[in-house]
Structure formats: C-alpha cells, structure tokens
Amino acid sequence: MKRAILATLVLLLGLSPRGQAHRPTAVEREFEIELPEVSHAVYGELAGPGDVYTIRLTFARPFAMPIEILVPHRRKLEQHRPVFAIVGPGLPAPTPEEAALLPRALPPGAGVYLERYASEERLVIFESFSRRMFWSSGPIALALAPGDHEIWVFAPEGTPGDFVLGFGVEEDFTGIGCDDFARDWGTYAY
Amino acid sequence: MAFLAAFFAGCDGVEQARSCQRYVACIRALDASLGRETDLERFDAGGACWGSEEGALLCERACTRGIEWYSTQPGAPAECQP
Numbered sequence: 001m002k003r004a005i006l007a008t009l010v011l012l013l014g015l016s017p018r019g020q021a022h023r024p025t026a027v028e029r030e031f032e033i034e035l036p037e038v039s040h041a042v043y044g045e046l047a048g049p050g051d052v053y054t055i056r057l058t059f060a061r062p063f064a065m066p067i068e069i070l071v072p073h074r075r076k077l078e079q080h081r082p083v084f085a086i087v088g089p090g091l092p093a094p095t096p097e098e099a100a101l102l103p104r105a106l107p108p109g110a111g112v113y114l115e116r117y118a119s120e121e122r123l124v125i126f127e128s129f130s131r132r133m134f135w136s137s138g139p140i141a142l143a144l145a146p147g148d149h150e151i152w153v154f155a156p157e158g159t160p161g162d163f164v165l166g167f168g169v170e171e172d173f174t175g176i177g178c179d180d181f182a183r184d185w186g187t188y189a190y
Numbered sequence: 191m192a193f194l195a196a197f198f199a200g201c202d203g204v205e206q207a208r209s210c211q212r213y214v215a216c217i218r219a220l221d222a223s224l225g226r227e228t229d230l231e232r233f234d235a236g237g238a239c240w241g242s243e244e245g246a247l248l249c250e251r252a253c254t255r256g257i258e259w260y261s262t263q264p265g266a267p268a269e270c271q272p
Contacts, residue, residue, distance in 0.1 A: 061228075128244055
C-alpha cells in the first residue's frame with residue numbers, strides 16, 4: 001500500500017505542470033552523469049575536512065543551464081556551506097584567492113567557475129519534489145563549452161553534512177523506477 | 191473535479207523573465223565573438239524554464255546572476271552589461 005501511495009505521488013509530481021522536479025540521484029564520491037542535458041538533483045553527504053565529491057559531465061555541444069547547491073534547512077546544518085567548482089574548457093583561470101580555495105589543482109587547459117556561496121543572507125527555497133525547505137547558494141545560468149567537465153563539491157570550512165547539487169531544467173525520469181526512488185527516499189526527504 | 195482543475199491549472203506556462211531575455215542576448219553576443227552556438231533553448235521564450243512558476247523563478251534568478259557574472263569577465267560584450 002505504501003509503495004502504491006508513493007508511486008502515485010511520484011506520478012503526480014512528475015506530471016504536474018506546477019512543479020519543477022530534478023532527476024534525483026544519490027551518488028558515490030565519484031560519479032558520471034550520463035544525460036547532462038536533463039535536470040538532475042545530486043544528493044550527497046560530505047564527511048568533513050578534505051572530503052570532495054567529483055561529478056563528471058560531457059557536453060557534445062555548447063550548453064547553458066542553471067546550477068545551484070542546496071543544503072537541507074535544518075538547525076544542525078546552519079553553519080554548513082558546501083560550495084561547487086565547475087572545471088572544464090572555456091572557463092576562466094582562477095584568481096589567486098579562488099585557487100587557494102580549490103581542493104586540488106586544475107587539469108591542464110581547464111578553467112573554473114567557483115560558486116563561493118558566501119553571502120551572509122542565505123536564500124531559502126521550497127523544493128516541491130521532496131516537499132522540503134532548503135538553503136540555496138542562488139542559482140546561476142552558465143554557458144558551458146563542449147567537452148569534459150567536472151563538478152567538485154566540497155566544504156571550505158570542512159563542515160560535515162548533506163547537500164543537493166541541482167542543475168538543468170528539462171525533466172526526464174526515464175530509467176528511474178519507483179523501487180529505486182522508494183529505496184532512496186530517506187536520502188531525498190531527510 | 192476541483193482536484194483536476196487545480197492539477198491542470200498553470201498549463202499555459204509563465205512568461206519569459208526579462209532577466210533571461212537579457213541573458214540569452216548576452217550569450218548569443220558572446221557566441222558571435224567566439225564563433226559558436228550555445229543551446230539556450232530552455233531560457234528562450236517558450237522554453238522549459240517557463241513551464242511552471244517554480245521553474246520560472248529558478249531561471250529568473252539564474253539569469254540575473256549569470257549576467258552579473260558574465261559582465262565581470264574580460265571582453266564581455268555590451269549585451270552582458272547589467
């Protein structure tokens with residue numbers, strides 16, 4: 001019965017013209033996104049100082065998309081401010097200040113966009129797919145060049161905690177079964 | 191019936207945000223200088239950004255910050271100035 005209710009919920013959320021649902025993905029520390037042109041919500045948990053998630057994407061052509069990093073709006077995560085760096089071709093070289101923040105050296109020929117997520121006041125959003133509140137870095141629309149990119153997610157202050165990296169707009173739930181979704185529900189809905 | 195009416199309300203979509211009109215112009219100008227053509231379909235009028243109010247708000251904010259960032263980049267075209 002619970003599974004039937006969940007399946008109905010997923011179907012309604014997926015079909016609803018009112019919502020904006022990313023393709024939910026719970027990932028390992030290193031992960032490749034197979035369909036970077038569709039919307040994704042990548043769920044992870046940083047363990048503490050030095051921990052970095054690496055998400056790989058390859059674009060066949062120049063592609064513009066919104067991207068943001070979210071943190072569940074929970075008291076214990078008030079000080080948790082993970083950031084992301086997009087590393088790839090066509091992006092600018094880092095400033096010395098940015099280079100000092102990056103967790104590793106850039107590959108040869110790559111530039112970087114570093115989302116500092118540094119503003120004192122944090123944007124709070126309601127995410128209708130998981131129906132939860134999140135702090136957001138604030139989305140930014142970036143035009144990425146063709147080729148291989150990596151997104152590094154890390155916490156400069158070394159704080160442990162959950163994050164969700166959201167990017168893209170077009171929805172596509174092909175290949176995600178209700179069983180997969182139900183299994184990971186605890187990750188998505190905290 | 192009320193449920194169905196509520197469910198399908200909003201099918202008309204949302205108007206393209208002014209910030210995304212400017213963002214699209216900015217990236218197209220940048221593309222012209224670089225000899226490339228970026229896929230901007232979602233931000234364009236009638237694109238996926240404008241299928242729901244939540245998506246529209248996301249894109250409106252993203253375009254605003256996008257223009258701000260591109261305006262700081264060396265050689266940014268006039269279309270990218272805020």
